[in-house]
Amino acid sequence: MFMNPRSHSHPLFYTLNILALAGVCGILLFAFAWQLLYDEVPCPLCLLQRAGFALVGIGLLLNIRFGPSPLHYGVAILSAMAGAGVAFRQFALHLAPGDAGYGSPFLGMHFYTWALLTFIALIAFCAVMLMLDRACRDQPSPRSHIGRFARFVMWLFFVLVLANMGSTLLECGFGQCEDDPVGYLWITK
Numbered sequence: 001m002f003m004n005p006r007s008h009s010h011p012l013f014y015t016l017n018i019l020a021l022a023g024v025c026g027i028l029l030f031a032f033a034w035q036l037l038y039d040e041v042p043c044p045l046c047l048l049q050r051a052g053f054a055l056v057g058i059g060l061l062l063n064i065r066f067g068p069s070p071l072h073y074g075v076a077i078l079s080a081m082a083g084a085g086v087a088f089r090q091f092a093l094h095l096a097p098g099d100a101g102y103g104s105p106f107l108g109m110h111f112y113t114w115a116l117l118t119f120i121a122l123i124a125f126c127a128v129m130l131m132l133d134r135a136c137r138d139q140p141s142p143r144s145h146i147g148r149f150a151r152f153v154m155w156l157f158f159v160l161v162l163a164n165m166g167s168t169l170l171e172c173g174f175g176q177c178e179d180d181p182v183g184y185l186w187i188t189k
Contacts, residue, residue, distance in 0.1 A: 027053055049115045080120075087116035
């Protein structure tokens with residue numbers, strides 16, 4: 001059984017961190033499923049954005065496992081800032097008139113645009129959580145262990161990160177990824 005040593009934190013923060021990590025899992029799962037279903041191999045900038053989401057997830061996972069901490073939120077914020085920088089770079093590359101962008105759009109926007117907006121939302125989420133955590137720190141929490149849903153989300157996160165790492169290895173091998181990938185280096189068609 002996982003014990004939460006920071007049992008003084010408010011149960012709302014525990015729940016919100018679980019939901020945020022579930023959201024990160026949803027993003028990673030959706031991107032991975034799109035890659036497989038539509039045979040769209042992610043570019044190096046796309047892979048870096050996925051790494052940014054994985055690192056944000058690690059900060060949120062630490063909050064769930066060990067309780068909210070400015071250090072954990074700092075990991076999530078810095079990771080989201082790096083991911084937003086990469087997403088903005090890719091967005092800026094495709095601003096030229098007539099540029100169709102990279103990959104298929106989803107709901108009218110490309111994945112890097114969605115990633116930029118999501119990273120900004122995650123930064124705002126962590127900032128608000130940091131501000132509210134101080135105000136609620138003295139309220140007791142009845143939660144002394146990690147629940148089943150939290151455990152499921154944490155394991156799902158691990159599986160998705162491993163799947164994305166495996167896919168990246170298949171695509172790029174141990175070298176540099178192609179700028180405009182059309183297939184997987186280690187899989188012949």
